[in-house]
Amino acid sequence: MDTMSLLMQGFAVALTPESIMFAVIGAILGTLIGALPGLGPANGVAILIPLAFSLGLSPTSSLILLTSVYAGAMYGGRISSILLNIPGDEPAMMTCLDGYPMAVKGKAAEALAISAIASFIGSFIATIGLVILAPILAKFALRFGPSEYFALFALAFATLGGITGKNQFKTLMAAAIGLMIASVGIDISTGVQRFTFGTLELFEGVDFIIAIVGLFAISELLFFLERHAGDGLKQIAVNKLKLSAKDIIQVLPASFRGAVLGFVAGVLPGAGASLGSFVSYTLEKRFSDKGEFGKGDPRGVAAPEAGNNGAASGALVPMLTLGVPGSGTTAVLLAMLVSLNISPGPMLFQQNADLVWGVIAAMFVGNFVLLLLNIPMVGIFVKLLSIPPKYLMPIVTLIASVGIYSVSHSALDLYFMVGFGVLGYIFRKIDIPLVPIILGMLLGPEMEKSLRHALVLSDGDWTVLFNSGLSIGLWTVAMLGLILPMIIGPMVRAKMARAKISEKDD
Amino acid sequence: MRINDRVFGMLMLILAVAYGWEATQFPIPFGGHESVGPETFPIMLSIILGISSIYMIVRPDPDEKWAPSAMLIELSIVVLAMLAFAWAIEPVGFMPAAALVVSFLSWRMGASIAKSLITGVTSSVVIFFLFNNVLELALPLGLLEF
Numbered sequence: 011m012d013t014m015s016l017l018m019q020g021f022a023v024a025l026t027p028e029s030i031m032f033a034v035i036g037a038i039l040g041t042l043i044g045a046l047p048g049l050g051p052a053n054g055v056a057i058l059i060p061l062a063f064s065l066g067l068s069p070t071s072s073l074i075l076l077t078s079v080y081a082g083a084m085y086g087g088r089i090s091s092i093l094l095n096i097p098g099d100e101p102a103m104m105t106c107l108d109g110y111p112m113a114v115k116g117k118a119a120e121a122l123a124i125s126a127i128a129s130f131i132g133s134f135i136a137t138i139g140l141v142i143l144a145p146i147l148a149k150f151a152l153r154f155g156p157s158e159y160f161a162l163f164a165l166a167f168a169t170l171g172g173i174t175g176k177n178q179f180k181t182l183m184a185a186a187i188g189l190m191i192a193s194v195g196i197d198i199s200t201g202v203q204r205f206t207f208g209t210l211e212l213f214e215g216v217d218f219i220i221a222i223v224g225l226f227a228i229s230e231l232l233f234f235l236e237r238h239a240g241d242g243l244k245q246i247a248v249n250k251l252k253l254s255a256k257d258i259i260q261v262l263p264a265s266f267r268g269a270v271l272g273f274v275a276g277v278l279p280g281a282g283a284s285l286g287s288f289v290s291y292t293l294e295k296r297f298s299d300k301g302e303f304g305k306g307d308p309r310g311v312a313a314p315e316a317g318n319n320g321a322a323s324g325a326l327v328p329m330l331t332l333g334v335p336g337s338g339t340t341a342v343l344l345a346m347l348v349s350l351n352i353s354p355g356p357m358l359f360q361q362n363a364d365l366v367w368g369v370i371a372a373m374f375v376g377n378f379v380l381l382l383l384n385i386p387m388v389g390i391f392v393k394l395l396s397i398p399p400k401y402l403m404p405i406v407t408l409i410a411s412v413g414i415y416s417v418s419h420s421a422l423d424l425y426f427m428v429g430f431g432v433l434g435y436i437f438r439k440i441d442i443p444l445v446p447i448i449l450g451m452l453l454g455p456e457m458e459k460s461l462r463h464a465l466v467l468s469d470g471d472w473t474v475l476f477n478s479g480l481s482i483g484l485w486t487v488a489m490l491g492l493i494l495p496m497i498i499g500p501m502v503r504a505k506m507a508r509a510k511i512s513e514k515d516d
Numbered sequence: 517m518r519i520n521d522r523v524f525g526m527l528m529l530i531l532a533v534a535y536g537w538e539a540t541q542f543p544i545p546f547g548g549h550e551s552v553g554p555e556t557f558p559i560m561l562s563i564i565l566g567i568s569s570i571y572m573i574v575r576p577d578p579d580e581k582w583a584p585s586a587m588l589i590e591l592s593i594v595v596l597a598m599l600a601f602a603w604a605i606e607p608v609g610f611m612p613a614a615a616l617v618v619s620f621l622s623w624r625m626g627a628s629i630a631k632s633l634i635t636g637v638t639s640s641v642v643i644f645f646l647f648n649n650v651l652e653l654a655l656p657l658g659l660l661e662f
Binding site: 064065176177179180182183185186187189190193197199200202204205228231232234235236398399400401403404405407408409411412415416419421424425427428431432435439440441442457458461462465466470 | 520521524528535538539542543552553554556557558561562564565567568569571572577580582583587590591594595598599601602603605606610614617618621622624625626627631635636639640643647651653654655
């Protein structure tokens with residue numbers, strides 16, 4: 011069947027009242043979470059996964075809910091960037107450069123509206139890209155055997171640090187730790203107990219949902235206490251919106267360029283949303299700057315917002331088609347799929363066509379919902395920013411714990427969650443990235459299975475891992491992904507730092 | 517100062533050795549040895565962890581500043597409060613436990629005692645009824661059950 015009719019079937023799933031309801035709830039919750047400084051999409055999805063899971067939602071409903079939260083959080087991130095000059099997460103950083111100066115000049119409402127429109131264009135175009143690219147990639151990936159898959163998993167870890175990765179050895183270390191946690195439990199193929207020390211609770215391994223909430227949400231609370239305890243955030247008042255058609259037309263080209271660049275950055279392994287918004291902003295600046303950028307140019311708001319939302323949808327391409335997430339949030343979404351007993355990868359498009367296309371269609375619906383929510387109702391989200399975090403953070407933590415408790419009604423899970431929170435705090439202090447740990451826990455079983463499968467088929471001959479053109483290609487990209495950042499990383503970081511400094515000088 | 521990475525690297529090196537050694541001790545699975553057994557992958561992991569730990573010890577990054585010790589004590593108290601909540605949720609019940617932990621956290625983040633208590637009690641009651649009655653996920657009543 012061709013893509014168009016599959017997509018139409020997807021819309022039949024996405025336009026049921028139930029699906030629309032979940033898309034709307036997800037969009038609202040996501041925007042709220044994204045708007046809060048310190049909470050980004052990965053945290054948002056992590057906090058809501060246990061809830062979706064314990065509510066026993068159907069796979070389609072849970073995925074629609076969580077992808078809307080994801081998109082909503084990417085939208086919401088711009089609100090705190092513009093009004094507080096505090097990016098909710100890393101990709102939202104570039105929006106501060108022109109968004110905050112615009113707000114200072116009394117154009118906060120315009121900056122918010124323009125960024126909402128740019129976000130919409132970014133997500134919308136990238137979702138079209140997803141519709142076109144995902145089936146092609148899925149078909150291609152059907153040719154993968156176990157040794158290609160093993161190489162693909164290695165590639166996923168190698169590129170996870172991203173082009174801007176600081177210390178590649180720390181990424182490797184984090185991946186190894188995650189994979190080691192995954193190896194706890196009973197070995198599926200032989201029944202041998204591994205690293206359980208005879209503890210019954212460990213026979214089934216460590217639940218990654220608990221690890222995700224602990225590492226992300228609880229460690230964030232600890233960081234928040236350390237940094238902001240007590241201090242109020244000064245917020246810029248929002249003026250009345252005066253946006254003419256001319257203003258919108260002025261930012262359209264920047265938004266389209268940003269959307270396409272962001273999508274490409276999202277699809278590429280290791281690039282991700284941070285690079286998406288960075289590249290979109292710098293190229294737009296080179297393209298149309300006449301000295302206004304950094305002082306509140308609307309195009310400087312539109313380009314990175316389109317870029318980071320485009321990258322967010324682009325990152326779903328490798329996640330859905332290959333089962334290899336390229337970012338923290340897509341890793342968390344992958345965790346959701348795995349816990350619903352759905353294995354992402356090329357087969358997903360054949361075995362669960364309804365689900366995949368339903369979710370893709372729901373992304374289109376979610377985008378319209380978000381645009382409608384964000385233009386007239388932005389005031390409500392802005393109000394939320396005036397609630398001091400000293401009340402909000404404890405409540406968010408409570409909701410996260412309730413979600414964890416509801417999954418299996420066991421207090422032991424809560425102890426584990428707190429334990430992972432402390433670990434997450436320590437890891438972040440030493441600059442050990444958290445995403446490879448989660449990814450290792452997620453991909454560990456599959457990665458080991460493909461290794462053993464490949465080696466059993468070849469009777470223990472290790473060269474099987476490198477004996478097809480495809481696997482050699484994958485290993486090459488993996489090696490490049492590991493080595494390139496050591497050369498390019500310092501350059502890009504220096505540029506990002508300079509962009510920030512020059513903005514402060516003005 | 518470059519102490520953090522060195523200390524952490526050494527801890528991880530110990531973990532890598534212990535993990536790898538434990539893997540070699542797995543019992544031989546039923547049906548005898550295979551070319552790739554349950555120990556193959558863990559041994560690979562211990563090697564990767566070992567190499568990256570040694571790199572961290574040899575070429576450590578500059579330290580991120582740790583919080584002053586007063587703040588570390590503060591953070592430990594907060595962690596203990598969350599553990600106490602985990603312990604109390606069943607015997608004491610969700611509402612009192614949650615009200616206490618949320619109030620405590622708000623207070624430690626700088627809210628006044630009265631406002632912290634209002635936040636704690638309101639949020640725990642709202643979340644309890646939301647979960648039990650709307651979402652139908654049973655949270656323990658604990659002491660309030662009679």
